[in-house]
Amino acid sequence: MGSRRNGQHMHERNPDAADMTKPDRRSLSIAFGFERVGLIAMRAPILSCIILLAMVVGAVFGIQRITIDDSLSQLFRSDTKEYRQYEEVTRRFPSTEFDVLVVVEGKTLLERDNLEKLRDLVTDLQLVDGVRGLISLFSARQAPEPGKLPAALFPAELPQGAEYDHFIETVKSNEIIRGKLLSEDGTLALVVLSLEPAIVSDSKLKATIGQIRQVMNDDLGDTGLTKELSGVPVMQLEIRNAVERDGIIYNVAGILAGCLIAIVFFRKVSFMVVAAFPPLLAILLSLGVLGWANFSLNMFLNVMTPLIMVISFSDSMQLTFAARDRLIAGEDKYSAFRNAVLVVGPACVLTHATAGISFIALQFSNSDLIRSFGEAGLLATIIALLAVLLLVPAFGVLLVRDERRFSEKFKTADWGVQALRRFCAWIAERMVGRPGFFSVLALLVVGGLAVVYASLEPRYRLADQVPDKEQAVAASGRLDAKLTGANPIDILIEFPAGETLYSPQTLATIAAVHKLVEEQAGVGNVWSIETLRRWLAEKAGSHDVATLKEYVSVIPEHLVRRFISEDQTAVVVSGRVPDRDSSQILPVVEKLDRAMDAVRTAHPGYEMAVTGLSAIAARNSASMIEKLNHGLTIEFVLVAVFIGLAFRSVVVMFACILPGIFPVVLSGTLLWLLGEGLQFASVVALTVSFGLGLSATIHFLNRLRSETGPGVGAGKAVERATVLMGPALILTTVVLACGLVVTVFSDLPSLRLFGWLSAFAMVAALVADFLILRPTAMWLITFAERFRHGAVAKPAE
Template structure:
């Protein structure tokens, strides 16, 4: 790094000109950035399950385009309720982009094979209304599906036209539906709320869009102010922040120029690269301030104004001494993210590649911009070590604490390893799981309506069993009906699921035999039966409701259902059964994405071991470096297990951020220790000097990052709040690991009578 440091500092002006040019191109790229709000991108995969789901979309219509209007009333069969329901259906049907509406006004009862409306006309008498109420309670088409068992809650299903709708397309339709419902409420006095997958998606994307800018700005502002308080010098803070901020700008510009769209996952990338870059920037700034003060012999209160040669030498020294640790940390982090490109999910592959580019671009920005801008900055503040009374007291206390750690390395190191083992054991049963509502603000109409729907009907999210039959099976032979009934029995036996529904319910409502099913399908409206059966394709669907808000991890349930359905299909010649649906495939694929993230962490840990061992020419240091890096991950995993939280996408990203920061800090500690140990070969003295210098930088970065991340605790999105809590907790544990465990392990594993730096071992 000496040659690079000399090159950069001798050609500061042209190099900063290149920085300005790259920044200009990045800003141009940012103007071309587009947000990918296609919700299916989150769980799209190149596998058989997603291919089957797409065929279900094509043959039966998309199941994630259906809004649900939840209506509450004391009596839906007494005027003015029936008329109000008809008016609500008409109002929703009139909204542009609505394909169909299905509710009590559209539901039917049968007189023989012929259907007739369930709701009585407005002029009907009391007896007719009572009869309608009784028919609804006994109807397999209505009870538990369109009307709750207590008769107090009804639903209206509003299907939006189109196949794969982007949130930007759905949002105006959802807003129009809300306006129509609001006007209906004013006219009739009834209460209705809109929910379902489309409105919930709109709420999620809107919250992410609005809060991302607010919390990025608020967190950055708080970090800036706290860094100013710590450094007490505006120039030092501006130089420190310039590198990470430019790194984020370059990253976004690269995405724009490469025509890579920002999605719900990559929205965290700017904050991620700023966090990782900030740790390196602080290390560089602390080193430069110290070098300037020591070389100039500053005394308290002198102001530390330095000439150009001293400033340039300090910047050159920072690049030469810390450039390689920064590079190693960035390469390690980039390789860890790059491993995500091997995953099965399109969105996670894109995130991995974008993160690699972001980490490397931010490294370049930090290593170039921070020291070079500081070389022009004049006084960077600071107090010469040992001269300030407050700093002297801190150094004495910190030094005594470090001496206590190095005097008892066995107890500290052994206790730390035992703690990690206990934490990993505690989190051994942690399973991946995801819910639609984990990212849904809980104070909005969609969430409250979904909660009421789950209470009344069991769950707004649907799963399906696709029943297929070959040419040897006739729809009217009874084999298909028997297969569908058997599937309904399997689904109905699971207490987690509710309200199985299929075309057989129309047969039961009409009181007909299986042989009459083809004729019944011909009589009923195709937009109703077409959702559940396609005789021309020899396909039928059995729908079932899944809970989302108050549910256990659904992975084991889906696995056992798949196994039972396969066993059933083996017993029914000519019948094929497949578990599918947006809810099912999304949950399984997003869980797979979580597994990919965790596997990427495991791969990154191996890379850390390899790179540190090669750079420091010591497998011993490589192995002991893993301990403080694994500690925060184990602590966060155990915290999730203790609080009964599943492993979510949010927490998986927290692991990646923590590992990146922990690796960065560990490499800086080891690099400084190598330098200090080379001075006199005194192991404990080298450790003391190392942590008196690097420990300050670690404390600064941890304090500032915790303050910045704490802003997210005010988010309305539960997963964002969880991200902030876990990251703050993990950062604190990572600091303790580097300040307590790492020095103890260095002493504990040191070779006897070693007087040389680890590089020479």
């Protein structure tokens, strides 16, 4: 009852603002004095702003240097044998990375008029700038006559009537195109355009894809057929466009959210500038440094803008709030902002440090992309800390005017803050009333959620990297449904010394691998030089190598390079698989690799490897996600120890564990309920959110440290720290969540997941701060005091 009366008394009056920002009773700073960096700019604010202006100009030039990494393989880019092998195949057989897939579908596809227009489309597509060749159903040939090259399957003038119907049946049964370029039911046709490699990596790609779309619309506009584009170049362009568009949305939304919340809360433009502009300048400076450091924007780095915003805005709000209360108490602006830096600054340093540890934890990933994200995040965290510590007090002493009038006005008109303080006091009273009960309850809840979290399975799909509101994903889905899949899987065959492409042993090896891949469940649309050999044997009755050589020599170079390396020392057998979860593709890859052992034994000296982006993703995604998840578990311990050392307190170390873990396991449970599993975006979001979510915990513990002293009970200290810090913690959490939730506007599924999950984790962290940290901290403080005095209180009789 005593603690409740104390709490009621506290929120019935306005707490002395001077108490809120009084210097810490402890002589040792939890930031080891680093917060005093913030006092430097206060001594020469005008000079500091001039230096800032010069840095902003440099940052603008740095931002212009930022490029976009739109490679679909970026997530798996690493210094592993599998990835180096994949890169080698891509270099020697440049096809998949440069293929645009034109998907035309409709029940009337093979009607005479539509077929004529489809042929016109294929002819016109060959004239598009950057197209070096194509494959379509019109590439098919008739059975060759002895001594002659085979004639085209499609005559110059299509037959009519009954002859046309018979001709269409012939087309649908053609071994070369059936199930590969034309679906079994004759309702979907695939045209494969091979682009010049220079076009794909150049800004001209957008113009080339635009031309292809225009030709499609012109030639097929009145046919009633659906027409869509897919393939790696199209996906890369859509990723590039989405990254550029998202960057604009994040910047604008972040700026508006920060300014709006600051102006509503502080109700003065000067304080809005003091609170909101340092985070905005932190974004600008961080992106500039990333540009000068040659970082490229990608699916993860694109979220750096809202991350910088939430990291820096949280602490700038805390500093501004503290200085504002000091001004209301009647102090001059120099003293107010100086004390804000000295009292709140150490917690700001520590919150940025824990966020930095989260980014450091990402360095344990095998993915170059995720490690790069971690490096960029760590760099941005350091810049954000310096921006907040230096700019908030500098802007404060420059912009705040007429402190006395401000103090008189807000002493009687600060209803918003008082309402939040009354709410915080109401929560604190109930939490400290039964700390043991709520601590045990929190332990049980977190333990139960952790069990559910542990059951999450890794998941990965290529489509998660690609905008799902554009054509590429839809077109790939149609290929999955009608032509066994859009994602290639390759078997690389390298010849031993002394063997050539046309030697009997080599041809026998290729034939064995081709047959094995065809028979593998889940793999279809298989192509290799064996496809040509079989066709010649069946249609022309030719089995001799000379005929095979002749046909290979007349095939366009870009087609030959799909299956035969330029030096003719290696070939690939290429198939396609649907874009399913990696857990479904992995058994196919592993079974195929095991089945290849029999061929390796029968043909010693020939090196065979299952590769391709689908194989790389299936093999590596689960282990990479699990490794990140294990890193997060280790991070729990490291961060707790780090905070304990900073506060020089075992009590603090244990107090921050449950509230730190709660948002992670609760978010994981939500993923489990939604059937999402653990994806790259979700585990990275939880790793980063853990570090960011501890911001409220650290600021509260820092305040509690100041409130704890001789003659002050644990309950009273917890309640007073809650009332003093609570309003700013609530508002900053709103800023954190708003800053991250803007990613739901992204066209990239992975970024949408990252955004809403991070925002949810932020809110969960606030809940943990109020409902878990308060009673846990009080129980631990009480227990520690009893332990120190060597007595254990007996239960009341």
